[in-house]
Amino acid sequence: MSSHALPTVVDPAVYIIHDNPEWIVPFTEALDRLGVAHVEWLLPETTIDLTAEPPQGLFWSRLSASAHTRTDPHVKEYGRAILDWLAAAGRRIINGRGVYELEVSKVRQHRELTARGFDVPRTAAAFGAEALTEAAATSTPPFITKHNQGGKGLGVRRFDSHAELAAATEEFAPGGANAPIDGITLIQEYVQPAQPFITRAEFIGGRFHYAVRVDVSGGSFELCPADACEIPRAGADDSAPQSPFVRREDITAQTPLIGRLEALLTDLGIEIAGIEFIETADNRQVVYDINTNTNYNPSVESGEQSEGRQPAVDRIAAYLAEALASSESPSPAASLTP
Numbered sequence: 014m015s016s017h018a019l020p021t022v023v024d025p026a027v028y029i030i031h032d033n034p035e036w037i038v039p040f041t042e043a044l045d046r047l048g049v050a051h052v053e054w055l056l057p058e059t060t061i062d063l064t065a066e067p068p069q070g071l072f073w074s075r076l077s078a079s080a081h082t083r084t085d086p087h088v089k090e091y092g093r094a095i096l097d098w099l100a101a102a103g104r105r106i107i108n109g110r111g112v113y114e115l116e117v118s119k120v121r122q123h124r125e126l127t128a129r130g131f132d133v134p135r136t137a138a139a140f141g142a143e144a145l146t147e148a149a150a151t152s153t154p155p156f157i158t159k160h161n162q163g164g165k166g167l168g169v170r171r172f173d174s175h176a177e178l179a180a181a182t183e184e185f186a187p188g189g190a191n192a193p194i195d196g197i198t199l200i201q202e203y204v205q206p207a208q209p210f211i212t213r214a215e216f217i218g219g220r221f222h223y224a225v226r227v228d229v230s231g232g233s234f235e236l237c238p239a240d241a242c243e244i245p246r247a248g249a250d251d252s253a254p255q256s257p258f259v260r261r262e263d264i265t266a267q268t269p270l271i272g273r274l275e276a277l278l279t280d281l282g283i284e285i286a287g288i289e290f291i292e293t294a295d296n297r298q299v300v301y302d303i304n305t306n307t308n309y310n311p312s313v314e315s316g317e318q319s320e321g322r323q324p325a326v327d328r329i330a331a332y333l334a335e336a337l338a339s340s341e342s343p344s345p346a347a348s349l350t351p
């Protein structure tokens with residue numbers, strides 16, 4: 014086997030396809046606690062043999078929209094190719110090919126939400142930087158820009174006037190500080206939260222797991238729930254920094270919006286997701302981001318543990334274990350294969 018071939022094991026295992034080893038540790042630890050075999054597939058600089066069958070097992074795509082900021086500009090294409098190959102071989106994929114297209118396109122997310130009657134921010138897409146000011150022409154400031162292929166707040170900036178945007182368009186051109194990887198920048202209505210927080214609802218196996226409120230009073234648009242992004246709050250007691258991520262007990266599986274989001278996920282075949290929304294002073298619940306990856310916030314997760322509730326990483330490991338076990342039961346088609 015060449016040094017670039019993706020690793021495989023003989024017995025069925027959970028294969029995690031991803032673009033950032035740092036984010037995977039909590040999941041592999043949770044799988045280890047359950048004794049479930051797992052293999053990581055980090056795509057850049059690897060090969061697949063298209064004449065060979067993929068290994069037996071369950072495949073979980075943890076590919077993220079922001080991969081190009083960490084590794085290689087073409088991860089999206091590697092992901093598309095490998096998910097196509099696995100799907101063609103009939104492998105069971107969690108968050109598979111169609112889900113990946115949604116992850117990497119806010120235009121597509123917006124369309125799916127709109128089609129189901131969700132309240133979404135008014136949005137226009139600009140293809141190329143020169144089209145940005147025209148895309149914004151009918152929007153009333155303040156508005157924000159964001160990259161179509163986003164994640165971690167890429168390209169998210171607030172503009173309080175058309176002139177301010179006109180002065181910044183170069184940033185969004187190829188080579189500029191804010192250039193979108195796919196050339197598409199969205200201009201979006203700025204949605205003012207009633208209180209300075211957004212909410213991110215987590216779903217596992219298509220079902221609601223918990224919702225987290227994320228404090229946005231600092232004005233940052235880069236909301237990374239992972240450990241690396243947890244910043245001690247200025248002015249707070251230094252010995253006990255208050256986390257900007259807190260579980261919302263008032264959002265439950267019975268909340269009407271949550272039920273509608275579960276139906277959307279079922280419809281689109283999304284098994285694991287974190288969906289963000291803003292509640293406004295005039296009682297709108299505006300949904301603006303569908304993430305098919307979450308790096309669960311460590312302080313929320315340990316709070317769940319102390320409350321005797323199952324942390325999200327453990328729920329995911331259990332879900333993967335169940336899906337692996339059912340992908341192993343021979344189907345009639347498989348038994349005909351020599």
Ligand SMILES: Nc1ncnc2c1ncn2[C@@H]1O[C@H](COP(=O)(O)OP(=O)(O)O)[C@@H](O)[C@H]1O
Nearest residue numbers: 134163164165166167201202203204234236302
């Ligand atoms: N339309 C909006 N109005 C107000 N704030 C927004 C809006 N869209 C995004 N934000 C803020 O910017 C953050 C990042 O935007 P988001 O669409 O979630 O992109 P990403 O995929 O990069 O996370 C959000 O979590 C939220 O705090």
Ligand SMILES: [Mg+2]
Nearest residue numbers: 165236289302
């Ligand atoms: Mg987001």
